Amino acid sequence: xxxxxxxxxxxxxxxxxxxxxxxxxxxxxxxxxxxxxxxxxxxxxxxxxxxxxxxxxxxxxxxxxxxxxxxxxxxxxxxxxxxxxxxxxxxxxxxxxxxxxxxxxxxxxxxxxxxxxxxxxxxxxxxxxxxxxxxxxxxxxxxxxxxxxxxxxxxxxxxxxxxxxxx
Amino acid sequence: xxxxxxxxxxxxxxxxxxxxxxxxxxxxxxxxxxxxxxxxxxxxxxxxxxxxxxxxxxxxxxxxxxxxxxxxxxxxxxxxxxxxxxxxxxxxxxxxxxxxxxxxxxxxxxxxxxxxxxxxxxxxxxxxxxxxxxxxxxxxxxxxxxxxxxxxxxxxxxxxxxxxxxxxx
Numbered sequence: 001x002x003x004x005x006x007x008x009x010x011x012x013x014x015x016x017x018x019x020x021x022x023x024x025x026x027x028x029x030x031x032x033x034x035x036x037x038x039x040x041x042x043x044x045x046x047x048x049x050x051x052x053x054x055x056x057x058x059x060x061x062x063x064x065x066x067x068x069x070x071x072x073x074x075x076x077x078x079x080x081x082x083x084x085x086x087x088x089x090x091x092x093x094x095x096x097x098x099x100x101x102x103x104x105x106x107x108x109x110x111x112x113x114x115x116x117x118x119x120x121x122x123x124x125x126x127x128x129x130x131x132x133x134x135x136x137x138x139x140x141x142x143x144x145x146x147x148x149x150x151x152x153x154x155x156x157x158x159x160x161x162x163x164x165x166x167x
Numbered sequence: 168x169x170x171x172x173x174x175x176x177x178x179x180x181x182x183x184x185x186x187x188x189x190x191x192x193x194x195x196x197x198x199x200x201x202x203x204x205x206x207x208x209x210x211x212x213x214x215x216x217x218x219x220x221x222x223x224x225x226x227x228x229x230x231x232x233x234x235x236x237x238x239x240x241x242x243x244x245x246x247x248x249x250x251x252x253x254x255x256x257x258x259x260x261x262x263x264x265x266x267x268x269x270x271x272x273x274x275x276x277x278x279x280x281x282x283x284x285x286x287x288x289x290x291x292x293x294x295x296x297x298x299x300x301x302x303x304x305x306x307x308x309x310x311x312x313x314x315x316x317x318x319x320x321x322x323x324x325x326x327x328x329x330x331x332x333x334x335x336x
Contacts, residue, residue, distance in 0.1 A: 018289060018290070019282055022293050024293070024314050026315040
């Protein structure tokens with residue numbers, strides 16, 4: 001029994017699932033489900049289809065280079081059965097997959113953290129600029145707790161901005 | 168024919184006009200029902216079925232025949248699948264070969280566009296329908312086999328074909 005990878009989406013194909021397509025040049029394409037099979041028949045390039053692993057790896061959305069990938073590489077030489085080795089491998093597999101998962105998650109959070117900071121900056125700017133839509137500026141001047149603590153001391157600038165409104 | 172009638176009556180009599188519009192009405196209704204299923208949908212949803220009487224298959228050995236038309240699928244009422252034996256009539260042959268055009272031959276299906284389930288639960292399908300000509304005993308007539316062959320042939324005891332194959336899928 002061998003767990004294959006889907007040609008289109010790169011997910012594992014468990015026994016009993018999917019279709020194998022053998023082309024006349026003897027190249028075998030394995031698909032995990034009919035979705036991937038139909039996309040292949042439509043001649044779609046998996047590197048351009050957003051939900052596939054091929055696209056994600058190509059565009060840097062998912063981790064590409066890591067030492068944990070070395071464990072999963074295909075080995076075509078059949079190995080003589082060694083009981084101790086097999087036991088060790090079976091114990092190691094969940095550990096390796098756990099490490100791999102945490103590293104992949106870290107990669108994604110690192111990628112998304114930039115957006116988080118930018119969104120916070122944008123929110124702060126929006127609050128400073130458009131707070132007058134919610135509360136009158138005179139109220140904000142009286143109660144200092146309603147405004148965000150300003151990072152720069154620009155008190156004089158704010159006063160000159162409000163005076164025309166007061167008039 | 169209807170168009171010629173319409174063109175002849177340039178005055179545009181009400182009778183012919185009515186005929187024309189009724190015809191158009193029928194045509195548009197037909198178009199409406201087929202527009203739900205576009206050409207591309209039909210192209211992708213091609214339902215592959217068994218190899219039955221009338222199916223043209225490619226011959227992938229050097230026996231001399233090029234195309235064979237199935238006249239009977241042995242062992243099944245529905246039709247032949249991957250690995251089954253069929254009786255065929257040679258439709259196209261190379262000029263100097265072991266078989267001629269019009270011969271009735273036995274063949275083993277080595278590639279089928281319809282998927283066949285394997286014992287581990289997976290399904291295999293090939294790109295086209297191809298056959299290797301054999302004699303009544305099941306031995307191949309040719310000496311070479313081209314293209315990939317499935318290992319379903321081993322179970323069906325077509326070991327000689329597997330030995331000649333260049334790639335076993």
